[in-house]
Amino acid sequence: MKRFLLALTTLAFLSLPATVLADTLTFTAPPTASNFNNSTNNRNQTDYQGGSNQFDLDHHNAYTWQFGNVVIPAGHTITGATLTFRGISNWDANANRLYVHMLDTARSFSSATSNRTATVNGVTSFVDASGTPVPTNQIQDYFAGNDSALVAAGTGDTFLFDRSFNMVGQAGYIATDFTYTFSAGQLATLSSYILNGNNLAFGFDPDCHFWNNGIVFTITTQQTAVPEPTTMVLLGTGLAGAYLRRRRQQRLG
Numbered sequence: 001m002k003r004f005l006l007a008l009t010t011l012a013f014l015s016l017p018a019t020v021l022a023d024t025l026t027f028t029a030p031p032t033a034s035n036f037n038n039s040t041n042n043r044n045q046t047d048y049q050g051g052s053n054q055f056d057l058d059h060h061n062a063y064t065w066q067f068g069n070v071v072i073p074a075g076h077t078i079t080g081a082t083l084t085f086r087g088i089s090n091w092d093a094n095a096n097r098l099y100v101h102m103l104d105t106a107r108s109f110s111s112a113t114s115n116r117t118a119t120v121n122g123v124t125s126f127v128d129a130s131g132t133p134v135p136t137n138q139i140q141d142y143f144a145g146n147d148s149a150l151v152a153a154g155t156g157d158t159f160l161f162d163r164s165f166n167m168v169g170q171a172g173y174i175a176t177d178f179t180y181t182f183s184a185g186q187l188a189t190l191s192s193y194i195l196n197g198n199n200l201a202f203g204f205d206p207d208c209h210f211w212n213n214g215i216v217f218t219i220t221t222q223q224t225a226v227p228e229p230t231t232m233v234l235l236g237t238g239l240a241g242a243y244l245r246r247r248r249q250q251r252l253g
Helices: 002-014 184-195 231-252
Strands: 021-028 061-067 077-090 098-103 123-127 157-163 176-181 200-206 215-223
Touching (some): 077 184, 098 184, 157 184, 184 200
Antiparallel strands (some): 077 176, 077 215, 098 157, 098 200
């Protein structure tokens, strides 16, 4: 009897879901304007003007960073995503904003125009403001308005966040690593964008210059193995019940 029950317990245990398998996909933006002053990558020094991996974020431009061939492993679902700006800081003390959008895809160009670059390593920029400083009426979220120079009509566009990264404050020089974590709703949208052609892009619109040492996008996925049919456990339980009833009847008889 003990051996029989032990076998049933083992069967039930083996029928539980297998260990969850996880995977991480990492995408690193190409450097586009590294280390402006060519003197230091040390963000703790006052002459820091970006590191060797800097992605240019100038207040005169809006940018798209696009990448294709985003493949989620078979049987996996997206469980998390983050967008990290390394060593980012505003070049002055004003409350300037960096606007960030997630796009289904972005337009790509083989040649430049007077106000738009060619697409190089997935990056394109468009001059959306002029003057130094930029006039107040030109400080706005480019991807929330007429963004047709970089994004085709009908393209999925999801606002992620806007934030100021002041370089100078009461405590002096400030440069930080900032990581934005996607919400559950944004993860669902991310999945739908990837399913629509395995493409993805980000739109960045700074209304001031933001030094940084690179941008990294990370997707986390998980897979849970399909459990064995629970009918085996139910069958075993039924057999155990029948066995116990028979033994009880034999004792009473």
